[in-house]
Amino acid sequence: MGAAVRFDYALILSRLPDILSALGVTIGVWIASLIGATAIGFGVAVARRFGPRPVDAVLLGYVELFRGTPFLVQLFLLYFGGPYAGLSLDALPAGLLALSVYGGAYFSEVFRAGFEAVPRGHVEAAECAGFSRGQIIRRILLPEMAVLVLPAGVNTAVSLLKDTAVLSVITVPELTLTVSALGTEFYAFVEALFLLALGYWGLVEIAAALGRIAEHRLARFRFSA
């Protein structure tokens, strides 16, 4: 008892190339699922705002379901349950699909709030000038909303980054799976987990900093309502 824990990173770091390639997988998975999730989220938000009422009800169900259940359970259901429904996916595509659909539910709420925050009058001014609905979405709502939802969007993106770690349970060779396997291999669990935490934290800080730069650059487009 009370023996000093000896942190030894040398062994783990001797496998730096493996760690870096796993880091690459994590970043790749994150960016791909971020693109998927924002696309799904935007589509859902547009359909709910401009589509017929039944569409809104169905999509509300999607949002509630995917926000109301743990991502881990969703992932297991897709990966292990999918084959029963004729959907057999490898670990990586299954992970990307699950993350995109899960993140899409959150992003759709971010975009929905963004649509609502754009003053009605800005849309009315475009209607009076003869804009079509598509032009209003592309030229007015989307750019105005982008400024308004940036902080919430960065938050959601950061959450998604951390959720990529869950893909380790279906053997996607990302950072968590790789580093914790090294911890097992070298009997250095604590060091491995500590490194892992540092790694994610670093990524999150970089993402947040990028978000702040974007916010700063877009600040002049802000309006006082």
Added chain:
Amino acid sequence: MTSAISIRHVSKAFGQTEVLHGIDLEIPAGAATCVIGPSGSGKSTLLRCLAFLEEADSGVIEVFGDPLGFTEDASGRRARLPAAKVRAVRAGIGMVFQQFNLWPHMTALGNVSEALKQVRRLPRKEAEDRAMAQLRRIGLEARAGYYPSQLSGGQQQRVAIARALALEPKIMLFDEATASLDPELTGEVLNVMRDLAAEGMTMVIVTHEIGFAATVGKLIAFLDHGRVLLAGGPQQVFGKPRHPRIEQFLDTYLDRGAAMLV
């Protein structure tokens, strides 16, 4: 005098609240019509019906003879016009809002040229030349590259006027265009509107600036509780003897620049 807009028995309710009760009004072409009246009298709703931002529940609005949005047959059955037809009639109407409603992510030049590019499909260069001409007209050429957040309220509203004028409307609608401006900024906007009236633009102006209405309006329509209480020339509406309701209304404006009328 030909009518630019014929408003015939237009009614509008929001839920249980009836805002307009069978409005009849002929808006003369080539002149300024000022719509005045107490808050909640339905002035803005009427103007928004003319811009087709609100759809009247009954009655007909005709713009230079073309029905706006709906037609009504002799038995009062309403039929919605096809979207292309609605768009064609609306294209002749420009709207200026109390809250300016400039698009914050575009410069002054961008705001004025955007519809020329998107809706009129003009090449970028030509759209921006035309937009610049409009900015020159309102004296804001030097502010072309500024974003709305970098402009004063009065400047923003002038850009909003230029944005509407760039589409060369036959009719301009103003919804309390100076109501959200500091008193010292209203003058520059009213001057632009006065110049437009002098050029013979057909304008419908909802305003609380009674002095402005009395000097610029060829026709004054006084709305009260969703009805046109009185419509006529400035002399008819403001000259003595006055309708007691107007007398009472003006009393509340004596300290707001309308003393000249007494």
